Amino acid sequence: MERIKVRYCSRTKAGNTRRIAESIAEGAGVTAISIDDEPKLIGKTDILFLGGAPYANIMAPELRKYAESIEPETVGRIVLFTTSNWSRRTVHALRKIFNEKNIPVADKFFYAHMLNIDGKLEAAVRFGRENCN
Numbered sequence: 236m237e238r239i240k241v242r243y244c245s246r247t248k249a250g251n252t253r254r255i256a257e258s259i260a261e262g263a264g265v266t267a268i269s270i271d272d273e274p275k276l277i278g279k280t281d282i283l284f285l286g287g288a289p290y291a292n293i294m295a296p297e298l299r300k301y302a303e304s305i306e307p308e309t310v311g312r313i314v315l316f317t318t319s320n321w322s323r324r325t326v327h328a329l330r331k332i333f334n335e336k337n338i339p340v341a342d343k344f345f346y347a348h349m350l351n352i353d354g355k356l357e358a359a360v361r362f363g364r365e366n367c368n
């Protein structure tokens with residue numbers, strides 16, 4: 236069993252959410268994996284860091300599908316992160332999906348503005364380290 240996993244959906248060429256995911260993963264001591272490469276959460280996980288971004292006000296449909304396919308008994312807790320131009324709605328929408336499934340979601344989430352990814356990488360490493368226990 237992989238105790239901690241970092242999964243993300245990142246769509247622009249800049250790879251903003253991917254870069255934040257990779258830093259969170261560095262802090263947590265694991266490897267970040269795109270949901271494009273692993274479209275379903277496999278096995279059991281204590282802590283799942285999950286992130287995405289809004290595109291024209293909604294998260295990528297693949298990310299929604301991924302979240303909806305998670306089986307509650309396979310995850311202990313989810314920690315969310317997002318990048319965007321202004322909106323935190325991806326976090327709120329994901330939280331709603333997991334609340335309905337009774338999967339615990341940490342109150343704290345990580346946000347990085349799309350124009351300040353570089354400035355947030357260190358904080359993302361710290362966030363991964365501090366939220367992986």
Ligand SMILES: Cc1cc2nc3c(=O)[nH]c(=O)nc-3n(C[C@H](O)[C@H](O)[C@H](O)COP(=O)(O)O)c2cc1C
Nearest residue numbers: 245246247250251252288291292318319320321322
């Ligand atoms: C087509 C498109 C639509 C977007 N719509 C929104 C939006 O509605 N709200 C917002 O805050 N940011 C919006 N953004 C900004 C992205 O959420 C932001 O660039 C994010 O960091 C992209 O993450 P990624 O590089 O991992 O794909 C949009 C970006 C694109 C390309």
